[in-house]
Amino acid sequence: MYLRATGSHPHWIKELSFHHEHIPMTRSQSLFNDAVNLMPGGVNSPVRAFRAVGGDPVFFASAKGCTLTDVDGNDYIDYIGSWGPFILGHSHPRVVAALHAQLDRATSFGAPTELENLLAQKIIDLVPSIDMVRMVNSGTEATLSAIRLARAFTRREKIVKFEGCYHGHGDSFLIKAGSGVATLGLPDSPGVTPATAGDTLTARYNDLSSVEELVTEYGEQIACIILEPVVGNMGCVPPVDGFLQGIRDLCTREGILLIFDEVMTGFRLAPGGAQELFDITPDLTTLGKIIGGGLPVGAYGGRREIMEMVAPAGPMYQAGTLSGNPLAMTAGLETLRILTEDPEVYVKLDLQSAKLEDGIRANLSDLGFPYTLNRVGSMITLFFTERDVRSWDDAKTCDTGLFGSYFSEMLRRGISLPPAQFEAAFLSIMHDDDVIARTVEANRESLAVIRKNA
Ligand code: KE4
Numbered sequence: 445m446y447l448r449a450t451g452s453h454p455h456w457i458k459e460l461s462f463h464h465e466h467i468p469m470t471r472s473q474s475l476f477n478d479a480v481n482l483m484p485g486g487v488n489s490p491v492r493a494f495r496a497v498g499g500d501p502v503f504f505a506s507a508k509g510c511t512l513t514d515v516d517g518n519d520y521i522d523y524i525g526s527w528g529p530f531i532l533g534h535s536h537p538r539v540v541a542a543l544h545a546q547l548d549r550a551t552s553f554g555a556p557t558e559l560e561n562l563l564a565q566k567i568i569d570l571v572p573s574i575d576m577v578r579m580v581n582s583g584t585e586a587t588l589s590a591i592r593l594a595r596a597f598t599r600r601e602k603i604v605k606f607e608g609c610y611h612g613h614g615d616s617f618l619i620k621a622g623s624g625v626a627t628l629g630l631p632d633s634p635g636v637t638p639a640t641a642g643d644t645l646t647a648r649y650n651d652l653s654s655v656e657e658l659v660t661e662y663g664e665q666i667a668c669i670i671l672e673p674v675v676g677n678m679g680c681v682p683p684v685d686g687f688l689q690g691i692r693d694l695c696t697r698e699g700i701l702l703i704f705d706e707v708m709t710g711f712r713l714a715p716g717g718a719q720e721l722f723d724i725t726p727d728l729t730t731l732g733k734i735i736g737g738g739l740p741v742g743a744y745g746g747r748r749e750i751m752e753m754v755a756p757a758g759p760m761y762q763a764g765t766l767s768g769n770p771l772a773m774t775a776g777l778e779t780l781r782i783l784t785e786d787p788e789v790y791v792k793l794d795l796q797s798a799k800l801e802d803g804i805r806a807n808l809s810d811l812g813f814p815y816t817l818n819r820v821g822s823m824i825t826l827f828f829t830e831r832d833v834r835s836w837d838d839a840k841t842c843d844t845g846l847f848g849s850y851f852s853e854m855l856r857r858g859i860s861l862p863p864a865q866f867e868a869a870f871l872s873i874m875h876d877d878d879v880i881a882r883t884v885e886a887n888r889e890s891l892a893v894i895r896k897n898a
Pocket of ligand 1: 489490491492527582583584585587610611612613623624672676677705706707708732733742867
C-alpha cells in the first residue's frame with residue numbers, strides 16, 4: 445500500500461514524502477483510511493478525529509502505565525488517559541488481575557450483584573454529599589438522568605448550564621457546550637428541537653451576576669443549575685473565589701437543585717472530588733471516568749430524599765441493560781481501592797503536576813510566549829492566548845491553529861496530548877520525574893519550532 449500524496453497525512457510523513465515519491469503507508473494511516481468509510485469521521489467520538497489539530501489520528505495498540513504504543517510500534521507519553529479514567533496509569537496490575545478473575549466468573553447478569561453494593565458503598569463513603577447512588581454506563585447517562593431527576597423533584601422545567609461547560613451529548617446540554625462541540629465550532633447541534641433548547645438557559649462561567657440575572661427572570665421555573673466545579677471542557681478553568689459558594693447560596697435561596705458534574709473531577713482532584721477541594725455541598729453529583737477504571741461506568745447520586753424519587757423506589761424512570769455491570773464494577777472498585785489506600789496520593793500527584801507546570805512556565809518565559817497555563821491538581825491546559833482564561837469568552841480567543849501546530853510537534857516528539865485546545869490534559873501517578881523532564885524538553889523544542897514557523 446502506498447501513501448496517497450494527500451494533505452491529510454501526519455506532519456512527519458509530509459517531510460518524508462518530499463524526498464520519496466511513494467513511501468509505505470503506516471498501519472495507522474491504512475487503518476484510518478478504512479475507518480473513514482466504516483464510521484462517521486472514522487471515529488466513535490468526534491474529538492478523536494484530529495479535526496482540530498490536523499493530520500490523521502494515531503491508532504493505538506497497547507498501553508502500560510503512562511506509555512502508549514501505536515499500531516506501528518511507536519511509543520508515546522500519555523496525557524489523555526482515556527480522557528480521565530487512568531489516574532493510576534494504564535493496565536494497573538491489580539486492576540488487570542481483578543478483571544481476569546471476574547471474567548472467569550461472569551461478565552453480566554442483568555440482575556443484582558454484590559459488586560454493585562461494594563462500589564456504591566465506596567462512592568458513598570468517599571463523597572459525603574451522596575447518600576444514595578445509581579450506576580449507569582456513561583457520563584452522558586448520568587447527567588441526562590440527573591436533570592430529569594431535578595425536574596421531577598422540583599416540578600420545574602428549566603435548567604441552567606454555563607457556556608463552555610460540557611455535560612455529555614444529551615439534547616439539553618448541546619447548547620453552547622464545550623469539549624468537542626466547541627472544538628468543532630458547532631455552536632449548537634442540529635437535531636435538538638427549539639422546545640428542548642428553550643428549556644436550557646446559559647450563563648457565563650465565573651460570572652455570578654449572569655446567573656443572578658437568569659434567576660431574577662426565571663427563578664421559580666429553574667429546576668437546577670449544573671456545572672463543572674472545575675472546568676475541563678474549555679480546557680482547565682478553575683472557579684474564581686466565591687463563585688461556587690455564590691451559586692450554592694443562590695440555589696438554596698431559590699429552591700433550585702445544585703448539580704456538580706464531577707464526571708471528570710470526581711476522584712481526580714480529591715477522594716471527594718472538587719466538592720471536597722472547595723468545601724461546597726451540591727444536591728446531586730454526577731460521576732464517570734475514574735469510577736469505571738477504564739470500563740464504561742457513570743453514576744449519579746445525592747440526597748436520599750431526592751434519590752428515592754428514582755424508579756423503582758419512586759416515579760422518575762431511568763434504566764439500563766448493562767448498568768452496574770460486574771466487569772465494569774470490578775475495574776472501578778479496584779481503582780478506587782488502590783487510589784484511596786495512599787492518603788498522600790493526591791499530594792504526590794499535585795507535586796508532580798506542579799513540576800510539569802513549572803517546566804512549561806520556564807519555557808514560556810525563556811521563549812517569550814505570554815501564554816496562559818491553568819492547572820488544578822493533575823488537570824492542566826496550556827492556552828494559546830495571552831488573556832487569563834476564566835470563561836468561554838476568554839478561551840475562545842485562543843489561536844487554535846497554533847495549538848494544532850504545537851500538538852503535532854509534541855506528537856512527533858512522542859507526547860500524546862488531547863487533540864484539541866478546549867480539553868484538559870491529565871497526569872497519572874505513573875508520570876515520574878523522567879517522564880516530566882522529557883515532556884518539558886519536548887514542550888521547549890515544540891514552542892521554538894512553532895515560533896520559527898510563525
Ligand atoms: P461520557 O458520556 O463521554 O462518558 O461523559 C460525558 C461527560 C460529562 N461531563 C463531563 C464533565 C465530561 O468531561 C464528559 C466527557 N468528557 C469528554 C472529554 N472532554 C469525553 C471525551 C469524548 O467526548 O470523546
